[in-house]
Amino acid sequence: MKKRLFFTLSIIGLIVVFLTQCMDFRKAAPANEKTFAGAATCRTCHQQISDSYLQNPHQQTTHSIGIQTLGTPTPDTYSFNDHLQVKIEKQGDVMYQVAYMDGKQTTTRRIDISIGSGEKAITYGTWEGNQLKQLPLSYFKQIKGWANSPGFPQHTAYFGRIIDARCLECHSSFVDRKIIQDDPLKVKEELVSGSLVYGIDCERCHGPAGKHVEFHLEHPQEKAAKYIALYQTLTKKQKMDACAVCHGGNDMEILKSVFAFKPGDDLRSYYTNASGNTAKKAPDVHGNQSDMLAESKCFIQSKTMDCTNCHQTHENLKGNLTSYSKRCISCHATIKHTAITLKNAVVKTNCIDCHMPKQSSGVISFQQAGKTGTSAYQLRTHKIGIYH
Numbered sequence: 001m002k003k004r005l006f007f008t009l010s011i012i013g014l015i016v017v018f019l020t021q022c023m024d025f026r027k028a029a030p031a032n033e034k035t036f037a038g039a040a041t042c043r044t045c046h047q048q049i050s051d052s053y054l055q056n057p058h059q060q061t062t063h064s065i066g067i068q069t070l071g072t073p074t075p076d077t078y079s080f081n082d083h084l085q086v087k088i089e090k091q092g093d094v095m096y097q098v099a100y101m102d103g104k105q106t107t108t109r110r111i112d113i114s115i116g117s118g119e120k121a122i123t124y125g126t127w128e129g130n131q132l133k134q135l136p137l138s139y140f141k142q143i144k145g146w147a148n149s150p151g152f153p154q155h156t157a158y159f160g161r162i163i164d165a166r167c168l169e170c171h172s173s174f175v176d177r178k179i180i181q182d183d184p185l186k187v188k189e190e191l192v193s194g195s196l197v198y199g200i201d202c203e204r205c206h207g208p209a210g211k212h213v214e215f216h217l218e219h220p221q222e223k224a225a226k227y228i229a230l231y232q233t234l235t236k237k238q239k240m241d242a243c244a245v246c247h248g249g250n251d252m253e254i255l256k257s258v259f260a261f262k263p264g265d266d267l268r269s270y271y272t273n274a275s276g277n278t279a280k281k282a283p284d285v286h287g288n289q290s291d292m293l294a295e296s297k298c299f300i301q302s303k304t305m306d307c308t309n310c311h312q313t314h315e316n317l318k319g320n321l322t323s324y325s326k327r328c329i330s331c332h333a334t335i336k337h338t339a340i341t342l343k344n345a346v347v348k349t350n351c352i353d354c355h356m357p358k359q360s361s362g363v364i365s366f367q368q369a370g371k372t373g374t375s376a377y378q379l380r381t382h383k384i385g386i387y388h
Contacts, residue, residue, distance in 0.1 A: 035210025057117035
């Protein structure tokens, strides 16, 4: 029996060794134009650019939330009225939004994810199973405080708004979804939380990099970038389309998920103009920067002007009006101002506040505690012009 057992185990051992060797020497399937490499892989060759981009608002459009990453002031309270409050609380090592009615805790939801770079505002989500739901309080830099999330009921703490994949198409790089048949006449969308790629990463703007990485690992002497989208090679329309994926308005009718969009694609294959009651009346300062720019005299008269003339995505220039103004002056150095305008001491260092002023959004507003009306959400217009 011992000999038979020894013989059997030996055979099994040999089979395991053989299969292991086969697996060790098996070559991985070659990459193709749809193979993703991941931002960490990009950083191995592009460390300086990657580190700089970490500070750019695009990269910060979504975050997994922990105590160190809440990104807002110390815990605070928002009062809907004399009876109802929602508080931001730390319980153990987790942050929550907690509703209280007459001092009694009624609803508690964990803060799992932030949405928004924080340059203007941040809203928050919580996972309930495979659905992501928006929480009732958002933080607005404009008022340096908490307010009722945009579009939420004014007199109740609402925890039920679903954040779907469409929202994340412009606030993340990817999330997988499933369509579930709830009953014979109803379906619902579920998100695969573990598939969520936070922020707008390298491959969202440059396309899948798997084949690019594979080629350059095999040909380290080749310095010209292969199998990756380089913006200097794109046409003006292709550059505009690449930005308009997320900055072309949220009132478009969706033909297919823009997660599949690659630089160089025609955006008309993904979006079409809304019609009927949902048709666009005028570009809004929230999320419709590309259409507003396209209405600018600067843009219309230029054959080369696009978003990248002013925005260097690998850098963080948000709020640096002097830097942006230098780009204006590079084309408008001979422009003459009136004597009244020249009395303004910042006329040579701040073109932006005069020619791209902040305006109120027509699609987003928010409710401040203790106020009956809504507050305007202000963003800078991208329709460059002369404003009085």
